[in-house]
Amino acid sequence: MKAGFKIILTAMITVSLSQQLTAQFLSASDTSESSVRKYQNIIKANKDIVEFIEYSMVEKGLPKHLRNLALIESNFNRNITSSAGAVGVWQFMTAHANQYGLTEQQRTDLYRSTKTAAVSLSDLYRKYHNWVTVVAAYNCGEGNIAKAMRNAGSTQYHVFSKYLPAETINHVKKYLNVCFATGELSAVLNDYNNSRMRKVFLEGSGSGKSVSSLTEAEINAGFNLKIIADELKVDFSQLMDWNPELEQQLQEDGEGILFLPVDLMPDFLLKKNKILARSVKESSVNQGK
Template sequence: MRTILKQLFFKYCILFSCVISSQNFFAQRLTATDTSEKSVRRYQNVINNNKQLVRFIEYCFTKRNIPKHMRNLAIIESGLDKSQVSSAGAAGVWQFMTGHANDYGLTESDRSDMYKSTKAVTNSLINLYNKYHNWVTVVAAYNCGGGNVNKAMQRAGSKNYTDFESFLPLETQNHVQKYLNACYATGELNSVLQDYYKTPVRQKETPNKQSVDVKKFKENTVKNQGKIDLMETTINGAYHLDTILKYLKIEKSQFLKWNPELERNLAQKGESILILPKNLMDMFTINKYRILTESLKK
């Protein structure tokens, strides 16, 4: 009798262990948690009531190869209400904080400008995706900052969102879940999950920043011109090349001799190294804010 009871006990333990493991497995997978008709209708109503803004956002995104479902980030951030201001001071459709806004050339008032802020957020999202390689983690980083995401990754020992999620602020975890629910409502959840669970493709390793041989640039561009002291800085995709040329008052052909990959890097990576002679770099630095502001109007 005891033998039979022991066998039953062990079978029960094994069965219970399998159930727990199964539950943990599914708990770690991303999914929508609110698929109710009320939830779906709420997200769809926000889109239907702001069709013009949604079309503009999707147009800006598709031009830069950002999926349309990222428009849902604005829905959960502000409900597409440009007058929205959070208790923390974030403002506008995209809820830009002051520091984040300044990084992309936005003034305090520009944060509530749906056109300028959307152009700025496009560059921000591209930078984040190039860093984290999936839109779920991008949503998390947009909410709590890349620093908090990086710390969570280190604590979890993993770069998978489902592994480090518990180390993020609860507000961020809820934010990502709202995003998944919104994507379910717009019929785009599968696209989000396919991007997240995609099989990593081994690519040729490239440095995070554009590698620049300043000495080589000097040799190639200063023939018969005397010695030129070239300097470099990093700019993001908010800058418009024509505006830079306007303020520096130089020909595009000469500018591209120093920066042959700048246009491609700004479009594809959202940032690039800018190389200029010292006198032009000084001029760029002095007019940096004006260049940013004017670039956003194009």
């Protein structure tokens, strides 16, 4: 067995076992009809706010499911103040707001606070590479995350989370419950598992490469991955490094999660219709041969 193949096989086995372990810790804890209906009703009742938040996230190259963070933080209430002094839809504390140039008064400004939240969340994702850890860090701060990681000797949330405050653990559980209600739980968990898969492959290969800051978009089997690479002007092999399971997902499920660096995602979203049209046309040509 060649050394390179052995490394990849070992990495795949490690990730598979790790995913099974993760599933025991990361899943929706409340999938009841009443829970699903409650969250869906909150989103429907705040349609305008939700659409603005989703637009702002996508504009920054971030996933729409981050609107669920605003939901669990404030139920989209821009005038709410917590007992700890967090204010607005995104529940900014004074220090957190000041860190990004947001004044105390602007914390209740939906436009300014959402744009600031998008920058903050992008920074956190660049650091942690998965949305589960980002949600935890947004709640308890990067210092508590670093401490928990040190105590656990691991950067994986399902390992170090036992060292986090109970409030933060519950916050993450609530986020996963809302994502279940909005049909986005699989995207969040795939992101978590894929972030660890990329880490295993890159470290196991001894390539010395660093993991890129990636964000996600849903695509269906109609998309041709080679055309995506061509339109984004990246090597196909690089695209597959970011998406090692995507071809299989598209073949088996008819849909999947495309991971791209944050700076490439806006370009993909702008060209999405063009890419799909090219993909369909090429598929038709190939079928006609």
